[in-house]
Amino acid sequence: MNLTLKIWRQKNANDKGKLVDYKISDVSPDMSFLEMLDVLNEDLINKGEDPVAFDHDCREGICGMCSLYINGEAHGPDRGVTTCQLHMRMFKDGDTIFIEPFRATAFPVIKDLVVDRSSFDRIQHAGGFISVNTSGRPVDANNIPVNKHDADEAFEAATCIGCGACVASCKNSSAMLFVGAKVSQFALLPQGKVEATERVLNMVKQMDEEGFGNCTNTGACEVECPKGISLENIARMNREYLAASLKG
């Protein structure tokens, strides 16, 4: 099929940037979206133009590196997938496809479609861990029984891949699904409860300092999340935070 791509081009963080039109032909419906961009880039390189920069790595939906805003949605129109898992059969011959970077003040553009998500890392540095050192003889793993339901819920929360689709989709660029998932994972486990108060206060403080917006519960994040992380995690974080504020 033949497509028109409207791709955001921006030389670097200081450049203003604009949408540029590209025509691409003979796209196979079996291609992944990123393979389609590979073909475009190969073409641009051969023509002596600058290829489009975009983040990608594992190309199987787990590393969280790919981050495109395609036709007005994070990771494109399909559900439960990352951009690398989106296939061209979702589009029709003759379509025009808008491709933009994830937008948020806390995710500044580095080049073209590549954004800087180190704000996510900094939130994790503030409290996304349980304070235990590696040691040769810790407690035997089975000395800490965990209710299966809690363990499963903690796992669901922990499947977040940190891609930032929640922020990109949120009209407020809020990072609460991302932070809520981490807070929830640890809050649900006995190992994590010990420092739950400190954790949620520190992570939320860092989240606010990074310039993410406030959650207004539109639920867009949950819909666009490639891993289906539930809004319940935000509610749990709210509870944890309020309880922690009263204590602290």
Add this chain to the structure above:
Amino acid sequence: MSGIFNSSIGRKFAMALSAFFLMIFLLQHFAINILSVFSEEAFNSASHFMGTFWVVQYIFQPVLIFGVIFHFIMGFVLEIRNRNARKISYVKNNGGANSTWMSRNMIWSGLTILAFLVLHFIDFWIPEISTKYFQGDMTGLLPDGNFRYYEELHHKFENPLRVAAYCLAFVFLSLHLLHGFNSAFQSVGANNKYTKGLKGFGKAYAILIPLGFVFIALYHHFNH
């Protein structure tokens, strides 16, 4: 506790608390107004009670006014902060794919309600305050010796333009509540397996209460 309202979650929580308060007030307001459809007498005595009982007048009323102003100002503050969180917007954004119109446009439904409140204050609240506290007439009576409340209400809904404005505002109120009701519960952390039933209740509340107000307005309009 310090600094809680300077945090994103704290603001959300404050927004939700004021919303709960306003939703309870709305229910109470509706409960009294709907009396006007069934019984002029009941409506009058309830109105008189609310208008003269000191707890309502000197405690609830200021709290309510504070709640309304707080909810609006906080709404604006959040809106501005949220806009700052994305300084460059998308060229193409398909918000409808992942969220409801109501949830994305709370600021606009809220502003419509604010405009309505101005009209509503001019219609009812300012004359009420003026009668009671500036003219000092605390009797609630008309010259003919009957209570004035029902007459005033009935009279206001004579003008079709006013009725239309009220109805339109109630539509926006409903849209605001359709997102706001459940959003407030989510904000205070009430979203788990025990609260699934709340969603339906919230929807019912958001549609039935404004619909009831519309009914009251139309009832009085067509009963002239």
Add this chain to the structure above:
Amino acid sequence: MALDSKIPSGPIADKWTNYKNHIDLVNPANKRLIDVIVVGTGLAGGSAAATLAELGYNVKAFCFQDSPRRAHSIAAQGGINAAKNYQGDGDSIYRLFYDTVKGGDYRSREANVYRLAEVSGNIIDQCVMQGVPFAREYGGLLDNRSFGGVLVSRTFYAAGQTGQQLLLGAYSAMNRQIGRGKIKMYNRHEMLDVVVVGGKARGIITRNLITGEIERHSAHAVVLGTGGYGNVFFLSTNAMGSNVTAAWKAHKRGAYFANPCYTQIHPTCIPVSGDHQSKLTLMSESLRNDGRIWVPKKMEDVEAIREGKLKPTQIAEEDRDYYLERRYPAFGNLVPRDVASRAAKERCDAGYGVNKTGEAVYLDFASAIERYGKVQATIKHLDVNDKALVKKLGQEVIKEKYGNLFQMYEKIVDQDPYETPMMIYPAVHYTMGGVWVDYNLMTTVPGLYCIGEANFSDHGANRLGASALMQGLADGYFVLPYTIGDYLSKDIRTGKIPTDSPEFDEAENNVRERINRFINNNGTHSVDYFHKKLGKIMWNKVGMSRNTQGLKEAISEIKALREEFWKDVKVPGTNEEFNEELAKAGRVADFLELGELFAKDALHREESCGGHFREESVEEDGPQKGEAKRDDENFAYVAAWEYKGEPSDAVLHKEELEFKDIELKQRSYK
């Protein structure tokens, strides 16, 4: 230089304990004076960086991705082995040790593998403490699953995302240290050289992938946890960015490269769909528990399927060739990965491949669906002869077990695997070979360590499922932190390593020179063009089955391709910007050298062992006729190659493997 593996003396079960009791330690105050560089932040690098920082060393960690959490360890699906014996099914440290050595086709170092088995239990304890949400039973205790090639249930897992959860555990431990300032994290930085000062590794040269800045970083020791080199095949299950560059630079600076030809080809991956293909997706090995692998018996059926005239479901049972069940009646569809992969290739080479490229076989769940459906119907007192009902019930069971994998398959291939068999084909998955290290995990360059998939140590010629995660974390959490301390104890008075020495100048100049050469080359073909060509040579001639002629051809073709690459590669843009093509060019240049050494190693090893199959070395007769034939008399050694300029000049050093605790046997799956 003779290879000294520095294996401690004494009985195998006591080696590690004795070793730990006698090494030199660094006191806490002195640790603050010592810097360690860790390159790579996957399971091995991430766990090492976190643990070293907890101990008090100043750690500088580097990754080319935008966050340590993106390392490709995250993609591991199945699980992690540990000899906990929680199931009471007779597991023990010895048994895990034995299974790993046997699974590796007796080409690994006994002492290292025993230590790996010994610390495996600690990994689970540590990860649980960190909040890794492993799967649990209703009683609240940890659950286990079984995996290929072993007789016990010892695999701990978190659904199909075990690698992700373990990596996020290591990442969280790193985050704590980054927050405390004990780890300085350099994201989007690529290591482009190791700096050796006075015979010791004392630093690295990196390129900031955002600004292009070339930076010097010094330390008292350098640790590489930079993963495997499967991308030398272009198409593999590795991430797009996975590369050999760090390991190769170390090799060029004196680290021997061991057993490069040992590559694991995983049998159950989604087949290539066309020339645009950029990577291959693995479908968990667990599918082979319930799926039956087959191709049609008749060539006319194959042709009809390719032309779309016939559907696989229309082929009668007697016209199907369940070739694994036919050839290996004892293990059937559950033969080890290398055996299953070669058997698929054999059928496709014979012309029976079922997709348009001729490189796919069926993995069919219809029998399993029927079997499970009947069981469910019986349990629920329903009619077992109602075919539609049985199918529906069976599909529900399959969905419960493999739902996410089936969904993934459907997204990629656009076929419903509940209704029609999956198509699969083998793909490059893991490299057992890597930088040679001694018992201390130190390379032949003093002060340069190599851990995880990047080293060669524990898996011999073939890796068992769920052992890669175990090795990465064992190295990083429990082995390296001890062994590196012994080395660093001699460095407490050294003081900061200056970065203005001639060695740093030379290394930086080398890096700059190479980058300039790329930028100014003005060739006509993109980097990918060469990478794909290299991949084709590797896959066709150094892939699942290898022979003398093919390997010789590969060596000369790769050499020629390398020369063409340097003449004709086109890298757009400049160094001083985000330039992915430039980064890729450097990686492919190194693959083009490694590829040749890889083929050379495969050529010299005239035996078949594990993932390395030489067509000349097969059993001639007897019950094992046609199967891989190992040659313990001549090849029971590690082949460690020393860099001498061109890959063809590499010098072979042999580390003889001694098997004192395990008897060498032929692997049989008939």
